[in-house]
Amino acid sequence: MDRKVRVGIVGMGRGGSTVYKTLRSIDHIDISVVCDLLEQNPGMEMARVDGVATCMTLNAFLNVPNLDVIIEATGDPIVQEQLERNKAKTSAMVEAQGANLMMYIIEEKEKLADIKRLKGELDTVLNSVQEAIEVAGIDGEIKYVNPSFSRVTSIPASQRIGHNIFDVSPNGALARSLRTHEPVFAHRAQVGGSNVDVISNASPIVVDGKMEGAVVVFQPLTDIYKLMEQLKASNQVIDDLQSRINQISTSSYTFDDLIGSHPEFESALDLARKAAKSNSTILITGESGTGKELFAHAIHGTSLRLDKPFIKVNCAAIPETLLESEFFGHEKGAFTGAVKTKLGKMELANGGTIFLDEIGDMNPYLQAKLLRVLQEMEFERVGGTQTIKVDVRVIAATNRNLLELAKRGDFREDLYYRLNVLELRLPPLRKHKEDIPAYVHSLIAKFNRKFGKHVMGLTSQAEELLMHYDWPGNIRELQNVLERAIVTVEGEIVTHKSMLNLVDSQTPLLQDQVVSGEIMPIEQMEKQMIRLAMKRYGDSVEGKKQAAKALKISLATLYNKLRTMS
Structure with missing residues (x-):
């Protein structure tokens, strides 16, 4: 039976819990461990009930062996960096976007089957020690070769053990490591006594601070090319999964x-x-x-x-x-x-x-x-x-x-x-202005958290300004106005003066006089209201009809008044 893909999850908040709930129902996935700073987090409790291992530190998480995929659901760059730096090379890391994201990872079982098959092939190569291994003492005498050595080189162990590496392969990685007392990486050569091209890594064997010999591990180039193709295919599958995760979100509002x-x-x-x-x-x-x-x-x-x-x-x-x-x-x-x-x-x-x-x-x-x-x-x-x-x-x-x-x-x-x-x-905001104070209270709290401010509220004149404005951009415009006001305010109270330039720039005089209680001539107010109506509905014939309707005057009257204003 094929081995399951072993998965670990870091961050069991809303996003991580959603990933957990999705993955635990998939036959080909084995959730091996979950990690979160908060032991009482509902996601952690869910995992414990399911019998899944839990931990509260990254060190403990990283000590869990043989994880194929690590899903990072905290969104914290520091956590991501620590995982990327310390995870096993055989573990792939997938980042999930924040705690308000829901990640429905697998849409087709065929993709998971591909991952399982490719991972299984790589695991078989590593677990069966397919690489050729050769060990020599400090004097160069060959002490050991594994079965893969004979398979790769076609040289029986009896014809290798007891011979001296400086005689049979003086230019190889093993002899070089014995001479220099240093590791040798990616050394390309032909195995002494055969014509097989290999890539070798050799390292000194040190016991109690004293070098006793060296070991070489090598593979024929043909095997390495095959592994590279398999790894490329596996990475393609993981890239496809990452692409899906990046496109999937969860609902952000209730x-x-x-x-x-x-x-x-x-x-x-x-x-x-x-x-x-x-x-x-x-x-x-x-x-x-x-x-x-x-x-x-x-x-x-x-x-x-x-x-x-x-x-x-x-x-x-x-x-x-x-x-x-x-x-x-x-x-x-x-x-x-x-x-x-x-x-x-x-x-x-x-x-x-x-x-x-x-x-x-x-x-x-x-x-x-x-x-x-x-x-x-x-x-x-x-x-x-x-x-x-x-x-x-x-x-x-x-x-x-x-x-x-x-x-x-x-x-x-x-x-x-x-x-x-x-x-x-959904009604426009101008139809339910009585809700503006509640919106303002909620938005101030939101922007205080976002910008680290301590705004307590608005002056009565500022509130009256908001109540008299018609909000053509509706709640989104109100949100933008308050955000800009809170970003720029110096104290704890937003005044109407700091907001005058944030609302309709064509009617600041009218707004200022309304909130300040000043009196203006009816004729002047009428002209400003006509200008506001024309701006809102446009200068087309249809726009003028709508403007006249909004002002509750006839179209002929509107034309006459526009003529006197020009």
């Missing part, structure tokens, strides 16, 4: 991170909690910055798929020429630059959730392929013919009106209805 008391927000939150328990496709709509991705994270983290991958794809950020390959992967040689087979996002998300952000920007060709995945849960890689079946929960998000796009022919209507099984509509 429903506890979603703050809001507006009825429309609470309605979306309630529906999201219910939807999390199902496998239904979800469409999250709302303006940019309203928290659509946070909702997707929270839904996955509360679903039955929480211990499986959460894969995010920004449909607008990937070049159109690469979008299909990113989604469905490609076979080796499918196009120029495809030097190896690559798994797509859909395949990586198998068993978990895929979050399709900005779905409205997906090209029509890919929309058709995505529709097939939603209907059949199967696809082919680019350049491939094999049909791959997956089990993926889809959450899509957009700040565009997909139904309107569908009517114009810019989005497939059948895909729209397939995505819109459950729709979560």
Whole structure:
């Protein structure tokens, strides 16, 4: 029976525990030891219950023999450096990205089988001592040769033992080490008495400080070439696993991170909690910055798929020429630059959730392929013919009106209805400004931890400034404004003056007068509000119609007022 791959895990926080839970269910993996500074960490307790060895120091961890793979899940550069410097040469180290990452490592059993086979071949070579060994005393008399020596050189032991190395192989590594009393590395030569080309390493044998002889270990060049090819193949498999780990993440937010008391927000939150328990496709709509991705994270983290991958794809950020390959992967040689087979996002998300952000920007060709995945849960890689079946929960998000796009022919209507099984509509921040104080309190605590600050809060005028601003960038804009304010503030209180230049630069005078309680002429305020409306909705005919509607005046009145302002 083939030997299992022996694995050790350093760091049993959220990320390491997720890796542990994933690996312990795989037949070909043997988790030999886990390590964490906190003995009471839930991940450590889980391992103890399973009967897996635990330790609390790197020294103890590194003393565990025969580890094939070390998974570093702390994200600490110091820990990574110590492991890399002190681990056994036969151990491969794979780094996992932080405690908020979930690593679903193996997608295909064939890859694990490859690792097991290649590792088994290397172990057989080392454990069976296939290298030729020859030992000579200080005077050069040959004392010992192992069976592999005769196999490699075709020289029987009886014709070697008792002869002098300075006579039979005076230019070899063993004779050189005896003469110089120094080690000899990577010495290429022909074995005396044969025509076999070998690579030799020789070292003095020292007993109680006195050199008693030397030993040489060598291999024929043909064997070394074979081992190099096997090692290259093994490294390729490990690189493929590392590539998968780097693409896989876990949900980073929960429903506890979603703050809001507006009825429309609470309605979306309630529906999201219910939807999390199902496998239904979800469409999250709302303006940019309203928290659509946070909702997707929270839904996955509360679903039955929480211990499986959460894969995010920004449909607008990937070049159109690469979008299909990113989604469905490609076979080796499918196009120029495809030097190896690559798994797509859909395949990586198998068993978990895929979050399709900005779905409205997906090209029509890919929309058709995505529709097939939603209907059949199967696809082919680019350049491939094999049909791959997956089990993926889809959450899509957009700040565009997909139904309107569908009517114009810019989005497939059948895909729209397939995505819109459950729709979560997130309100813009200007509709629930009463939640701004709660957001501010939470964000101040977050940025104090991030930047080592001790900001206590905002002045009443600064709070009033935030409440009067319309936040076109929504919660994301509020977060950015507070982050910049906290980074630049000198004391413990953020004032309105330090925030005036961080919000809408076109209306600072109006904001300043509002928060300071100063009075301005109605005509002047009217002009500023018209400018603000025009900036928000644009100077097009449609923009002017929306601006007039927002100002609650007729379009003709707006044109008249704009004419008097010019």
